[in-house]
Amino acid sequence: ESAAQKESDEPYFRSYSDLCIHEEMLGDKIRTNAYREAIMKCPAVKGGAVVDLGAGTGILSCFCAQSGARKVYAVEASEAADFARQVVKMNGLGDKVAVVHSRAEDFVPSEKVDVIVSEWMGYFLLYEGMWRSVLQARDKWLKPGGIMLPACAEIFLAPITDPEYWLEKVDCWLGMQKEYGVDMSALSLHAWKSACSNVRVATLDADQILAREHKVIGFQLGSVSELDLECIKSQFEFSCMGSGTLHGFAAWFKTGFGSLHNSSQPSLVLSTSPWDEPTHWQQSVMYIERPGEVKQDSKISGSLEIKANSGNNRFLDIQLSYSVDALPLVTHFYKMTDHI
């Protein structure tokens, strides 16, 4: 394990030592209730051994114990482990839940487990790179045929219009002349360009989506390999519904606790789509430098590449190429770093 890896881990774990981030996650009822329901309905939890990976303040571990787990290993690398210990104790679950203050990679359980539950998802699903720890834990600790919660995940992409954000970025500079008597309009395009270099986390309205979403990737947590997720490439072709100004593309994800596509056995889904109730993950938006008009049946084709940043594998580097109808291909690069 490299020194660079430890360097990117340290601020990452420290950020989870502060209760503020846990307040946000626990305040997200869509998220927490989806996990609660999934745990309560999972037969393998009852009487089984569970690892809760990245347990935070311990709430998912408590759900597992309340749902009848024989033993829960609550593994938490940050100082939040101490909070988890207090919560477990206060709820009288100290005999069932063992809080382990450890990085996932350094933890050795005394038995293989029936279930690994983990809330590992970051913005754009893969930001924070916690999925790596989950897959390593799976390979080392999960019994053959054991259950992953969540069991599967999908990333989606769609073209969007966002005239409000465009105006917010551009108008402020156009208005300086009137407000202060100084013409600063030359900076309006710089301001937009700067907005186009980072992924913006924001909640969109469903009516900002210009075409039916494209599935970038779908995978099972039980079988996906690290290599499958280190670099994801996907070609898309959107057919626009109605007309509007294309300002960029939005990505979101769903995770399923069971199969996402077995209609005879509908399973619980945690969705961060703009059609569903907002979560703290919101959507991940990538704006384009030159917004342009699209109309009914306009074709937007191109490709998306998501990979870990070479300097810090918890960050993401994203490359998006697109072309509207017969116009030339345009390529954009975006970063997701800790300046979100």
Add this chain to the structure above:
Amino acid sequence: ESAAQKESDEPYFRSYSDLCIHEEMLGDKIRTNAYREAIMKCPAVKGGAVVDLGAGTGILSCFCAQSGARKVYAVEASEAADFARQVVKMNGLGDKVAVVHSRAEDFVPSEKVDVIVSEWMGYFLLYEGMWRSVLQARDKWLKPGGIMLPACAEIFLAPITDPEYWLEKVDCWLGMQKEYGVDMSALSLHAWKSACSNVRVATLDADQILAREHKVIGFQLGSVSELDLECIKSQFEFSCMGSGTLHGFAAWFKTGFGSLHNSSQPSLVLSTSPWDEPTHWQQSVMYIERPGEVKQDSKISGSLEIKANSGNNRFLDIQLSYSVDALPLVTHFYKMTDHI
């Protein structure tokens, strides 16, 4: 100059390369119009030579040139210098305003100047430590009898009540039992304690102030020395008005463009007090671990110490000791770092 200094300068200047921070500052009309009016009314600007220190996107330099300055040196260390150049050019002020892409300490003007204008104030007045560059510039570049804009500054402190923030921090943990069936109430006091270790930047209502404010320090930019500001200590004694729960103390500042106290010549004041219109500086709030009741005429006495952080002199370390009536003295330490 130390390597540590350069290390703290680099992220500081980079933060000003992004237009977002300039959007916020220029969007603060109280701030920008106070400078505009002060520049327009300053006789020394007309026909004089001016240094605009930390010029950002160049708006104050444009005000000076529009107000009749013979020459303006717009000194900017960040990449925003390039934006300033474009703004100066677009406004036809290229012959009067020279944009200098340089750290203040490395800049050598071709003449001494009549006026130094600078918007150097950070949260709690002193955060970001830019005042050091302003004082060095004054000693090197300002003509004897030259004008500093602003000319003076004052920091104030007052005890406050903030039941809303207390509830926000504490209630969330008390409500987990009802929401999710897990008792997390033990974390509520941790959450409050964590809120008490950093200075919070927030806009208060004037009715949250429990006593008449105490002036921590007042100084003239024309004569204050670096040593005077490196470590500021002040004793206070507040006499409470009405009753309420003491949750902490708030600090704010005023800067004056002229004398703050010469009533025969009332001068322009930029105030960040809770009694005046909110600015982007808001107020700086320090919460106490054990909020307690105070009543009419309760005495709150103690001391405040503000000094630069030893590791990064753009950050602040604050020590606050207080005692309510005959109760024992309590001491708190707060940090203002880039995690604001």
